[in-house]
Amino acid sequence: MRITLTGASGFLGSAIRAALEAENHEVRATGRQTPSETSLAGSAAVIHLAGEPVAQRWTAAAKERIRSSRVDGTRRLVEALSTVSPRPEALVCAAAIGYYGDRRDEVLTEDSARGEGFLAETCAAWEQTADLALSLGIRVVRLRFGVVLGSGGGALSKMLLPFRLGLGGPLAGGAQWMSWIHIDDAVRMACWAVSNSQVRGAVNAVAPTPVRNAEFTRVLAETLRRPAILPVPSLSLRLLYGEMSSILTGSQRVLPEAAQRGGLTFGHSDLAEALRALL
Numbered sequence: 001m002r003i004t005l006t007g008a009s010g011f012l013g014s015a016i017r018a019a020l021e022a023e024n025h026e027v028r029a030t031g032r033q034t035p036s037e038t039s040l041a042g043s044a045a046v047i048h049l050a051g052e053p054v055a056q057r058w059t060a061a062a063k064e065r066i067r068s069s070r071v072d073g074t075r076r077l078v079e080a081l082s083t084v085s086p087r088p089e090a091l092v093c094a095a096a097i098g099y100y101g102d103r104r105d106e107v108l109t110e111d112s113a114r115g116e117g118f119l120a121e122t123c124a125a126w127e128q129t130a131d132l133a134l135s136l137g138i139r140v141v142r143l144r145f146g147v148v149l150g151s152g153g154g155a156l157s158k159m160l161l162p163f164r165l166g167l168g169g170p171l172a173g174g175a176q177w178m179s180w181i182h183i184d185d186a187v188r189m190a191c192w193a194v195s196n197s198q199v200r201g202a203v204n205a206v207a208p209t210p211v212r213n214a215e216f217t218r219v220l221a222e223t224l225r226r227p228a229i230l231p232v233p234s235l236s237l238r239l240l241y242g243e244m245s246s247i248l249t250g251s252q253r254v255l256p257e258a259a260q261r262g263g264l265t266f267g268h269s270d271l272a273e274a275l276r277a278l279l
Helices: 011-022 059-083 116-136 154-164 183-195 213-224 233-250 257-261 271-278
Strands: 002-006 026-029 045-048 090-096 139-145 147-149 180-184 203-204
Touching: 002 154, 011 026, 011 183, 026 257, 045 180, 059 116, 059 147, 090 116, 090 183, 116 139, 116 147, 116 233, 139 183, 139 213, 147 154, 147 183, 147 271, 154 203, 154 213, 183 203, 213 271
Parallel strands: 002 026, 002 045, 045 090, 090 139, 139 203, 147 180
Antiparallel strands: none
């Protein structure tokens, strides 16, 4: 199968590309730029991951880059798809559980309402733009990724140094829920969404076992055999990261109901096992 992949050089994109090529798929890889008609022509599916990193201080300019790269970038992709004949059968577009906002202990599934705040509003606009491809007769899957845990990049790599130095600790009290997924399962879910014609709409790309931040901290510290006794207050996070700190302090207890209903199996559902496998 020929597949066009945007954001192919990123942490998740490079892993998805390697998995697809290992299965003998032909991957037409692009970076953040909109794929050309040439790179789209003849593709059976498009996996769209490109976007400005969210993990940065949210100045007005950064917010505009984050929103534009996702909403406007996806709109340009759909416009490019409209010029291709025959068109790809599927568009698998990355989204994020930021769609749900801060929901405390509420259990969230794909049917849960959108939350509040900049990231939730951006995710909603992003998904609505991806759904424009439905009018072209293209099947659309919106993968709402949680925290993707992998070696060599992503959130985990940023955590390792302070934890290895014994400087780790729960964030903002540690009561907030973290919805995570091992990178192997994230890759498996993207490939499943491409190949399974029954998969449509929103799909939560998270493990079925979310944990509170305090539990995540404890398990990571035990895996590294280091203490984790230095809690980070929410005020410190706010001073360091500004509005973006809401990603760290917000609570999202998300379950992968659509994936489980669709028969997808997870290789890493236990956090301790997942971290041992990675570290």
